[in-house]
Amino acid sequence: MGETINGVPVTEKQISEWAAEAEDGFDLEAMKRRGRGRPGRxxxxxxxxxxxxxxxxxxxxxxxxxxxxxxxxxxxxDALAAYAA
Structure with missing residues (x-):
């Protein structure tokens, strides 16, 4: 059984593409703009x-x-805010 991401098998082709992208270098500014995780509150x-x-x-x-x-x-x-008020 191979590696998966969110239950989807990772192919050798994907790994090769990711390695090539890493070797070419990442656009850090673009990565920062993408946003990661949930938005802040x-x-x-x-x-x-x-x-x-x-x-x-x-x-x-x-x-x-x-x-x-x-x-x-x-x-x-909302319930906590109302209770604490």
């Missing part, structure tokens, strides 16, 4: 906080978030 980096929920709690949270047309994260942030 402010001037400072956000911190990820792990939280354990039961399947029932998670289902209730997701249902409420869907009713309010929000993502799970948006709903949790």
């Amino acid at each position: 402010g001037a400072e980096p956000s911190q990820v906080v792990a939280l354990r929920l039961t399947s029932e709690e998670l289902a209730a949270l997701d249902a409420r978030a869907a009713r309010e047309h929000k993502t799970r994260s948006e709903f949790i942030r």
Whole structure:
């Protein structure tokens, strides 16, 4: 079984193309403009906080978030902000 990226097999041709690109050099300015990861939420980096929920709690949270047309994260942030106010 060969190497995969996101479950898709990596071919020898891809490896050769990547090696040639690396040998030619990368356009660092273009790479910086591409952006990596999720977009920021402010001037400072956000911190990820792990939280354990039961399947029932998670289902209730997701249902409420869907009713309010929000993502799970948006709903949790809004709820925390309202609680802390």
